[in-house]
Amino acid sequence: MTTSTLTDSQRQQLRAQLEQRKEQLLQQLDAVQRDTLDVAKATSQGDAEEPGSPRDQANSMAASMVRDAEAARDHAELVAVRAALERMGDGSYGECLDCGKSVGVPRLLAQPSALRCIACQSKLEARGHR
Numbered sequence: 001m002t003t004s005t006l007t008d009s010q011r012q013q014l015r016a017q018l019e020q021r022k023e024q025l026l027q028q029l030d031a032v033q034r035d036t037l038d039v040a041k042a043t044s045q046g047d048a049e050e051p052g053s054p055r056d057q058a059n060s061m062a063a064s065m066v067r068d069a070e071a072a073r074d075h076a077e078l079v080a081v082r083a084a085l086e087r088m089g090d091g092s093y094g095e096c097l098d099c100g101k102s103v104g105v106p107r108l109l110a111q112p113s114a115l116r117c118i119a120c121q122s123k124l125e126a127r128g129h130r
Protein backbone atom coordinates (compact mmCIF):
# COMPACT_ATOMS: atom_id res chain seq x y z
CA MET A 1 0.00 0.00 0.00
CA THR A 2 1.35 3.35 -1.02
CA THR A 3 0.75 6.58 0.81
CA SER A 4 0.06 8.42 -2.45
CA THR A 5 -3.40 6.90 -2.87
CA LEU A 6 -6.46 8.03 -1.01
CA THR A 7 -8.54 5.42 0.73
CA ASP A 8 -12.25 5.34 -0.02
CA SER A 9 -13.10 6.82 3.34
CA GLN A 10 -10.55 9.62 2.90
CA ARG A 11 -12.01 10.36 -0.50
CA GLN A 12 -15.54 10.48 0.94
CA GLN A 13 -14.38 12.74 3.72
CA LEU A 14 -12.70 15.11 1.26
CA ARG A 15 -15.74 15.15 -0.99
CA ALA A 16 -17.93 16.11 1.98
CA GLN A 17 -15.46 18.87 2.89
CA LEU A 18 -15.44 20.18 -0.66
CA GLU A 19 -19.25 20.17 -0.89
CA GLN A 20 -19.44 22.03 2.40
CA ARG A 21 -16.83 24.57 1.31
CA LYS A 22 -18.66 25.10 -1.97
CA GLU A 23 -21.88 25.95 -0.11
CA GLN A 24 -19.98 28.30 2.19
CA LEU A 25 -18.36 30.12 -0.73
CA LEU A 26 -21.64 30.39 -2.64
CA GLN A 27 -23.26 31.95 0.42
CA GLN A 28 -20.39 34.36 0.90
CA LEU A 29 -20.45 35.44 -2.73
CA ASP A 30 -24.21 35.82 -2.55
CA ALA A 31 -23.87 38.05 0.51
CA VAL A 32 -21.25 40.19 -1.23
CA GLN A 33 -23.50 40.59 -4.23
CA ARG A 34 -26.45 41.69 -2.07
CA ASP A 35 -24.13 44.08 -0.26
CA THR A 36 -22.98 45.61 -3.52
CA LEU A 37 -26.57 46.06 -4.67
CA ASP A 38 -27.47 47.75 -1.38
CA VAL A 39 -24.60 50.18 -1.76
CA ALA A 40 -25.59 50.96 -5.34
CA LYS A 41 -29.17 51.58 -4.23
CA ALA A 42 -28.11 53.77 -1.35
CA THR A 43 -25.87 55.78 -3.66
CA SER A 44 -28.52 56.37 -6.31
CA GLN A 45 -31.33 57.13 -3.85
CA GLY A 46 -29.10 58.91 -1.41
CA ASP A 47 -28.41 62.55 -0.86
CA ALA A 48 -27.64 63.63 -4.37
CA GLU A 49 -27.50 67.26 -3.28
CA GLU A 50 -25.23 66.51 -0.37
CA PRO A 51 -22.35 64.43 -1.60
CA GLY A 52 -20.43 62.67 1.16
CA SER A 53 -17.27 64.21 2.41
CA PRO A 54 -14.11 63.15 0.55
CA ARG A 55 -13.19 61.13 3.61
CA ASP A 56 -16.48 59.18 3.42
CA GLN A 57 -15.97 58.54 -0.24
CA ALA A 58 -12.45 57.31 0.34
CA ASN A 59 -13.66 55.05 3.12
CA SER A 60 -16.39 53.48 1.06
CA MET A 61 -14.02 53.08 -1.86
CA ALA A 62 -11.50 51.31 0.35
CA ALA A 63 -14.27 49.13 1.77
CA SER A 64 -15.45 48.16 -1.68
CA MET A 65 -11.90 47.38 -2.77
CA VAL A 66 -11.51 45.05 0.20
CA ARG A 67 -14.86 43.48 -0.62
CA ASP A 68 -13.89 43.04 -4.26
CA ALA A 69 -10.60 41.44 -3.31
CA GLU A 70 -12.38 39.06 -0.94
CA ALA A 71 -14.98 38.23 -3.56
CA ALA A 72 -12.26 37.56 -6.14
CA ARG A 73 -10.47 35.26 -3.71
CA ASP A 74 -13.70 33.44 -2.83
CA HIS A 75 -14.50 33.09 -6.48
CA ALA A 76 -11.07 31.68 -7.32
CA GLU A 77 -11.45 29.17 -4.51
CA LEU A 78 -14.93 28.24 -5.69
CA VAL A 79 -13.53 27.50 -9.14
CA ALA A 80 -10.88 25.26 -7.59
CA VAL A 81 -13.41 23.50 -5.34
CA ARG A 82 -15.72 22.86 -8.28
CA ALA A 83 -12.81 21.58 -10.38
CA ALA A 84 -11.78 19.24 -7.55
CA LEU A 85 -15.33 17.86 -7.29
CA GLU A 86 -15.44 17.34 -11.05
CA ARG A 87 -12.13 15.50 -10.94
CA MET A 88 -13.48 13.29 -8.16
CA GLY A 89 -16.28 12.44 -10.54
CA ASP A 90 -14.00 11.45 -13.41
CA GLY A 91 -11.42 9.75 -11.21
CA SER A 92 -8.52 12.10 -11.81
CA TYR A 93 -8.74 13.66 -8.34
CA GLY A 94 -5.40 13.60 -6.56
CA GLU A 95 -3.34 13.81 -9.75
CA CYS A 96 -1.42 16.99 -10.39
CA LEU A 97 -3.05 19.10 -13.09
CA ASP A 98 0.33 19.99 -14.57
CA CYS A 99 2.63 16.97 -14.23
CA GLY A 100 0.12 14.17 -13.60
CA LYS A 101 1.95 12.89 -10.53
CA SER A 102 0.22 12.34 -7.23
CA VAL A 103 -0.58 15.55 -5.37
CA GLY A 104 0.05 13.66 -2.15
CA VAL A 105 -2.44 12.54 0.46
CA PRO A 106 -1.24 14.82 3.28
CA ARG A 107 -1.53 17.81 0.95
CA LEU A 108 -5.05 16.83 -0.11
CA LEU A 109 -6.09 16.30 3.48
CA ALA A 110 -4.77 19.74 4.36
CA GLN A 111 -6.21 21.39 1.27
CA PRO A 112 -8.92 19.33 -0.45
CA SER A 113 -9.14 21.76 -3.37
CA ALA A 114 -5.43 21.42 -4.23
CA LEU A 115 -5.17 20.68 -7.95
CA ARG A 116 -1.41 20.63 -8.26
CA CYS A 117 1.49 19.00 -6.46
CA ILE A 118 3.60 21.26 -4.27
CA ALA A 119 6.35 21.57 -6.91
CA CYS A 120 3.98 22.71 -9.66
CA GLN A 121 2.00 24.94 -7.32
CA SER A 122 5.08 26.79 -6.16
CA LYS A 123 6.26 27.17 -9.74
CA LEU A 124 2.88 28.65 -10.59
CA GLU A 125 2.97 31.01 -7.62
CA ALA A 126 6.50 32.12 -8.41
CA ARG A 127 5.29 33.04 -11.87
CA GLY A 128 2.17 34.81 -10.61
CA HIS A 129 3.79 36.89 -7.86
CA ARG A 130 6.86 38.08 -9.62
Ligand SMILES: [Zn+2]
Nearest residue numbers: 096099117120
Ligand atom coordinates in the same frame (compact mmCIF):
# COMPACT_ATOMS: atom_id res chain seq x y z
ZN1 LIG B 1 2.87 18.62 -10.47
